[in-house]
Amino acid sequence: xxxxxxxxxxxxxxxxxxxxxxxxxxxxxxxxxxxxxxxxxxxxxxxxxxxxxxxxxxx
Amino acid sequence: xxxxxxxxxxxxxxxxxxxxxxxxxxxxxxxxxxxxxxxxxxxxxxxxxxxxxxxxxxxxxxxxxxxxxxxxxxxxxxxxxxxxxxxxxxxxxxxxxxxxxxxxxxxxxxxxxxxxxxxxxxxxxxxxxxxxxxxxxxxxxxxxxxxxxxxxxxxxxxxxxxxxxxxxxxxxxxxxxxxxxxxxxxxxxxxxxxxxxxxxxxxxxxxxxxxxxxxxxxxxxxxxxxxxxxxxxxxxxxxxxxxxxxxxxxxxxxxxxxxxxxxxxxxxxxxxxxxxxxxxxxxxxxxxxxxxxxxxxxxxxxxxxxxxxxxxxxxxxxxxxxxxxxxxxxxxxxxxxxxxxxxxxxxxxxxxxxxxxxxxxxxxxxxxxxxxxxxxxxxxxxxxxxxxxxxxxxxxxxxxxxxxxxxxxxxxxxxxxxxxxxxxxxxxxxxxxxxxxxxxxxxxxxxxxxxxxxx
Numbered sequence: 001x002x003x004x005x006x007x008x009x010x011x012x013x014x015x016x017x018x019x020x021x022x023x024x025x026x027x028x029x030x031x032x033x034x035x036x037x038x039x040x041x042x043x044x045x046x047x048x049x050x051x052x053x054x055x056x057x058x059x
Numbered sequence: 060x061x062x063x064x065x066x067x068x069x070x071x072x073x074x075x076x077x078x079x080x081x082x083x084x085x086x087x088x089x090x091x092x093x094x095x096x097x098x099x100x101x102x103x104x105x106x107x108x109x110x111x112x113x114x115x116x117x118x119x120x121x122x123x124x125x126x127x128x129x130x131x132x133x134x135x136x137x138x139x140x141x142x143x144x145x146x147x148x149x150x151x152x153x154x155x156x157x158x159x160x161x162x163x164x165x166x167x168x169x170x171x172x173x174x175x176x177x178x179x180x181x182x183x184x185x186x187x188x189x190x191x192x193x194x195x196x197x198x199x200x201x202x203x204x205x206x207x208x209x210x211x212x213x214x215x216x217x218x219x220x221x222x223x224x225x226x227x228x229x230x231x232x233x234x235x236x237x238x239x240x241x242x243x244x245x246x247x248x249x250x251x252x253x254x255x256x257x258x259x260x261x262x263x264x265x266x267x268x269x270x271x272x273x274x275x276x277x278x279x280x281x282x283x284x285x286x287x288x289x290x291x292x293x294x295x296x297x298x299x300x301x302x303x304x305x306x307x308x309x310x311x312x313x314x315x316x317x318x319x320x321x322x323x324x325x326x327x328x329x330x331x332x333x334x335x336x337x338x339x340x341x342x343x344x345x346x347x348x349x350x351x352x353x354x355x356x357x358x359x360x361x362x363x364x365x366x367x368x369x370x371x372x373x374x375x376x377x378x379x380x381x382x383x384x385x386x387x388x389x390x391x392x393x394x395x396x397x398x399x400x401x402x403x404x405x406x407x408x409x410x411x412x413x414x415x416x417x418x419x420x421x422x423x424x425x426x427x428x429x430x431x432x433x434x435x436x437x438x439x440x441x442x443x444x445x446x447x448x449x450x451x452x453x454x455x456x457x458x459x460x461x462x463x464x465x466x467x468x469x470x471x472x473x474x475x476x477x478x479x480x481x482x483x484x485x486x487x488x489x490x491x492x493x494x495x496x497x498x499x500x501x502x503x504x505x506x507x508x509x510x511x512x513x514x
Contacts, residue, residue, distance in 0.1 A: 013391050019372055021387060028384035029391075035449065036360055036388050039353035040396050046350045048402035049409065 006030055061271040062123060062218050069111065069122035069165075076111035076122025076167060080104055083124035083169055086216040093192045095201075095211040097129045097139065099170040107167045118165030119279055127221040128208045129171040130178060131155040131263075132252035140254035141176040141204075143187050144370055144377050155252030156284050157221055157263055164279045169217055172207030176379035178223060178256040179363060179386070180204050181231045181451035182431075186379035190433045193236060194509040195476055199430035202232030202451065205266070209236040212266045213476075213509050219267050219276050223253060225260045226355055227425075227455025230467035230480060233266060234425035235451075237469040237476025238506045239273045239495070240266045244485045245462030246291040249284035257362040258289070260355065260459055268506040270495045273466075274298035277488065298492045306497025309490065312343025312418035314482075317352070318454055319424075321440035326424040329470040329477045334422050336503050343414060343421055351407045351457035354400040356449070358460070360389030361397050381448060407461045415484035420494050422479055424454050425467040429475035458482055466491040468498070471505040 001009070007026050010033060014021045021029055068074035087099050104124070111122050127133075130140040132151035139145045154162065162168060173191045175183055183206025184190040191206040193199040194214035201210040205222025209232035212220050222229045224242040233240025241264045248263050255261055265280065267273035281295040313334045319327065334340055345351075364371065364386045371390060375383055414421065427440055427450070437444040440453070458465050463485060467478045483490040498504040 010391065014387070017390060019368075019387065019390055022375065025375065025380070025384065025387065028380060029387045032360075032384045032388035033391055035446075036357065036392060039356045040392060042350055042353040043357055043396065043399055043403060046347070046354075046399075046403050046406070048399070048406035051398070051402055051405060 061269055062275060063271065066119070066121050066123060070116040070118065072116070076108040077105065079122045080108040080124055080167055080169070083217055086214065087169060090216065092197060093194060093210055093214060094189050095172055095191055095207040095214065095216065096126060096170045097173050097188060097207065100168060104167050104169050107162070111165050111167065114165070119275070120161060121165035123166040123219060124169045124217045125161060125166050125219045125221065126170050126172045126208060126211050126217050127158055127168065128174050128205050128223055130174065130223060130254040131158050131221060133158065133168070133171070138254050140178065141174040141185050141188065142378070144374055145254070151252065153252065156249040156286060157280055158252070160279055160282070161276070166219070172205070172211055172220060174207060175204035176382045177363070177367065178204040178225060178228055179382045180448045181227065182448055183207060183232070184433060186381070192433065193430045195237060196430065198432055199475070200235065200433050202235035202426070202430065204228040206232045209233055209238060209240065209266050212236070212268060213238050213506070215508065218272060219265055222264060222266060224262045224264055224459060225256050226359055226459055227452035229264050229266065230425050230455045230465060230478070231451050233467035233469070234478030235430040235476065237478070237509070238266055238268050239270060239469065240264065240467040241273050241277055241488070241491070242459060242465050243277070243488050244464045246289050247464070247486070247488065248280050249282070249287040249290040251284050251286035251290070255366060257359050259358060259362060262459065270492055270499050271301065274301055274492045293486070296486065296489055298489055301492055301496045303493070303496040303500055306494040307338070309337065309339065309419040309494055310417065311337040311340045312414065312421045313340060314345055314421050314423040315342050316344055317348035317457070318345070321427050321453060322424050323428040325429050325474065325477050326427055329472060329479050330422060330424050332470055332472065333479050333498060333503055336498060336501060343418055345414060345457065346410055347407060348457045350403055351460045352453060354403040355456040355460040357392065357396055358400045360385060361392050364389030404460060411461050411463060419483070419490055421482040423482065425478040425480045426451055427453055429477045454480065464488045464491055466495055468495050468504045469506045471502055476507065
């Protein structure tokens, strides 16, 4: 994906959650989004235990 | 010399709290060079010191000047948390529990300390208020996000201060400023009246220049609090007068794997110096520490974004750009990730429980390097340039993710300060303090004096 495509994808994602990312901020947010996605990929690969039902009750 | 002799002098009338305060205020007036403080309460502090001098003797912290990170509520004042966005908030109705407990013990609040906006950062380069400079080299950062609190203690403005630690925000600046910083077990100390960042990970704790002082403050801060639902109702575990020799007997694990990757030679030298002092030392492996770190990274972004969501929607331009960009990215992460990191945390808690069957104490670097220069955007870790703000906490994040108590401790080495983390099983803060006291008596841990530089 090109930088421009990534930016468009990110803006669409933001619109979906109800946030507008003004153009001047977009590059900085995208850099951080890519970093966060790298961490998320590490987390997704883990095979953790299930949550204790009691923990699910904590808001 | 520890604080106890100064406190005794105030309690016996040999010294006044007022005189002690004036000494502290004199140092803060030279603060412009370091930018540690965002507010100084000279008049209120003079009144408080006078009250201490008139009070019956015997107060545990009689006359001790202190500062608090600018996210602790102070009655009658808006809690800014390093942000201009909070200026529209109403003033706090009461002091934060931690501040109130210190004041009740006779300590005197001198002012509030600079921080990364909303505590999201490891550098205290606040976009609105400017960077806090490291007292050991003002061209370098103090670390963050509790950088002002750490620098004020390192510079000798005050002997103790309060900070908060979500991912390492007490331990990172303690390491870079060469002082002690305690992050207790999650749920040990009340966070009531502090501006939140990530409720699942937020802790508060003290800074000081020696073990005895940090133990003294820690004891005053303890106690359950109905105003913080995470603060566990369990008996205080008072450090009291520390057994300073028992640390020698501890079974100590030197964390390997993740906790050695990316560390500079300075960081590794600090860890070696501390570890080799213990006779009962073995290597320890925390399986999945990298996953814990990444999970903390994600949990912070997701929960932080959720907390600030309405502000991000309406006033994104008023945020510190570095904080805004990270929070907006967090707002875009999928919901399932939030549950996955909670499952990982449960697994990691089980993993560290297993580790502490074999060890009383674990040792790891506090930071991968000593203080970077102000404005430096990246640091090199394992040959890769990575952002300073996100990576100074690579060794602290797994520890707070599972809520373990940890004491960042300054190692007596030449050059810029760098610290190690002493880490114990949950609720075993006393083990940390005993180990640190033993190391301090051997000259292995020491906080070098560092006067306030000329403004």
